[in-house]
Amino acid sequence: MEKIIVRGGATLRGRVAISGAKNAVLPVIAACLLTEEECRIAETPNLADVATICEVLKALGAGVSLRDRELIINCRELTSHEPPYHCVRRMRASFLVMGSLLARTGRAKIAMPGGCAIGSRPIDLHLKGFAALGADITINHGVIEARAQKLKGNRIYLDFPSVGATENLMMAAAMARGTTVIENAAEEPEIVDLANFINSMGGRITGAGTNIIKVEGVERLRGTFHTVIPDRIEAGTFMVAAAATGGEVLVENVIVDHLKPVVAKLREIGAEIKEEPSGVRVSGNGELRAVDVKTLPYPGFPTDMQAQIMALLTAARGTSVITETVFENRFMHVNELKRMGAQITIEGHAAVVKGVDQLMGAPVKATDLRAGAALIIAGLMAQGETEIGCIHHIDRGYEDIVGKLRKLGADIERVDN
Numbered sequence: 001m002e003k004i005i006v007r008g009g010a011t012l013r014g015r016v017a018i019s020g021a022k023n024a025v026l027p028v029i030a031a032c033l034l035t036e037e038e039c040r041i042a043e044t045p046n047l048a049d050v051a052t053i054c055e056v057l058k059a060l061g062a063g064v065s066l067r068d069r070e071l072i073i074n075c076r077e078l079t080s081h082e083p084p085y086h087c088v089r090r091m092r093a094s095f096l097v098m099g100s101l102l103a104r105t106g107r108a109k110i111a112m113p114g115g116c117a118i119g120s121r122p123i124d125l126h127l128k129g130f131a132a133l134g135a136d137i138t139i140n141h142g143v144i145e146a147r148a149q150k151l152k153g154n155r156i157y158l159d160f161p162s163v164g165a166t167e168n169l170m171m172a173a174a175m176a177r178g179t180t181v182i183e184n185a186a187e188e189p190e191i192v193d194l195a196n197f198i199n200s201m202g203g204r205i206t207g208a209g210t211n212i213i214k215v216e217g218v219e220r221l222r223g224t225f226h227t228v229i230p231d232r233i234e235a236g237t238f239m240v241a242a243a244a245t246g247g248e249v250l251v252e253n254v255i256v257d258h259l260k261p262v263v264a265k266l267r268e269i270g271a272e273i274k275e276e277p278s279g280v281r282v283s284g285n286g287e288l289r290a291v292d293v294k295t296l297p298y299p300g301f302p303t304d305m306q307a308q309i310m311a312l313l314t315a316a317r318g319t320s321v322i323t324e325t326v327f328e329n330r331f332m333h334v335n336e337l338k339r340m341g342a343q344i345t346i347e348g349h350a351a352v353v354k355g356v357d358q359l360m361g362a363p364v365k366a367t368d369l370r371a372g373a374a375l376i377i378a379g380l381m382a383q384g385e386t387e388i389g390c391i392h393h394i395d396r397g398y399e400d401i402v403g404k405l406r407k408l409g410a411d412i413e414r415v416d417n
Helices: 022-034 048-059 085-090 092-105 124-132 163-173 189-200 232-244 256-269 303-313 333-339 369-381 401-407
Strands: 002-007 013-017 038-042 063-067 070-074 107-111 136-140 143-147 155-157 179-183 204-206 212-216 225-227 248-252 272-276 279-283 319-323 343-347 350-354 363-365 385-389 411-416
Touching: 002 369, 013 401, 022 038, 022 048, 022 070, 022 092, 022 163, 022 189, 022 232, 048 063, 048 070, 048 085, 048 092, 085 092, 085 107, 092 107, 092 124, 092 143, 092 163, 124 136, 124 143, 124 155, 124 163, 163 179, 163 189, 163 212, 189 204, 189 225, 232 248, 232 256, 232 279, 232 303, 232 369, 256 272, 256 279, 256 303, 303 319, 303 333, 303 350, 303 369, 333 343, 333 363, 333 369, 369 385, 369 401, 369 411, 401 411
Parallel strands: 013 248, 038 225, 155 179, 363 385
Antiparallel strands: 002 385, 002 411, 038 070, 063 070, 107 143, 136 143, 179 212, 204 212, 248 279, 272 279, 319 350, 343 350
16 A cells, blocks of 8 residues: 655745646546547546546447547447446546436446545436436436437426536537526536537537536537646645645646635635736745635635645634535544644534644545645644555545655655555
């Protein structure tokens, strides 16, 4: 088992280039199933989750290759409509192929998805949407099967603005007969990126980025070339790390508009943030101040940044309250931070964080993807050595985070235990 060792005290300085967005590239890869022609996806990050969904497509009969960060996918001859269970169990995003398979082949069979244990994240919204489009849904022994000769457009209202359900229904509706309107849709930048990808294939999607998305079905979609947007969560993570160490880091390849709530909170905490032509410069040369944070669907503060901002606030002057409204089980990192000396108490859906003078290095484990990033940040702030286990979670969403931090001056290494 590999571990990450962090020796605290170093100040991060320099520049870091942000990779393509994990949460954007996964649905884009799934959408390649909609066409028989070749698709090329530039700025594909080298992540475990990307490898998993590529494994899913290969199992369905697609040809997949990667050349110089460009993913080349050919789904001309699909040989299966059922992704392998071992892939679906590892990653929830594997479920995103259901919409594309339904639209392309009229049939999809998939096991209940897995992923990080951060909450229930039910798939009922996906299934209700598929049913509204005319699919016949059956569930037997943990396996979901959907069938439809030809999907038909409909008006769908999502009870919650689920990102995954919005993406899956956009893909399913892309070749449905007639027009589909998705109300209370998710508004994340990754939704817009998927819509842009499908439209470049000849799709007709409008309203992406708002809470009402309109999809006019087309007969067929063609191959295309697409560049994935930068990863706003990776960018936010490095911005927090810069502030946490009192350093100065230029975060390159970032779309600032995607990070407005993170920028606002970092400024409130005491970091100095300047937009430059090549990116965002973050300086953390002042005292950290306590703030209150509440996670919300986009454009609110992202739940995927909650753990990282909590790590930063463990050393802020005063008491902060972090309220989690998106996932009910996303405070698993609290006990790990407390092992390092953090003073945090959980009160329902809120974490009360009382700043301490100094965190101390300790053996901890990454309980999920973003928790792992938070523990790295805590290790950078701590006195002594922090040993982080279960780092396979981190590999799912951060491309060479150890190498990037080392270039910024961090005393961090990956070791084989």
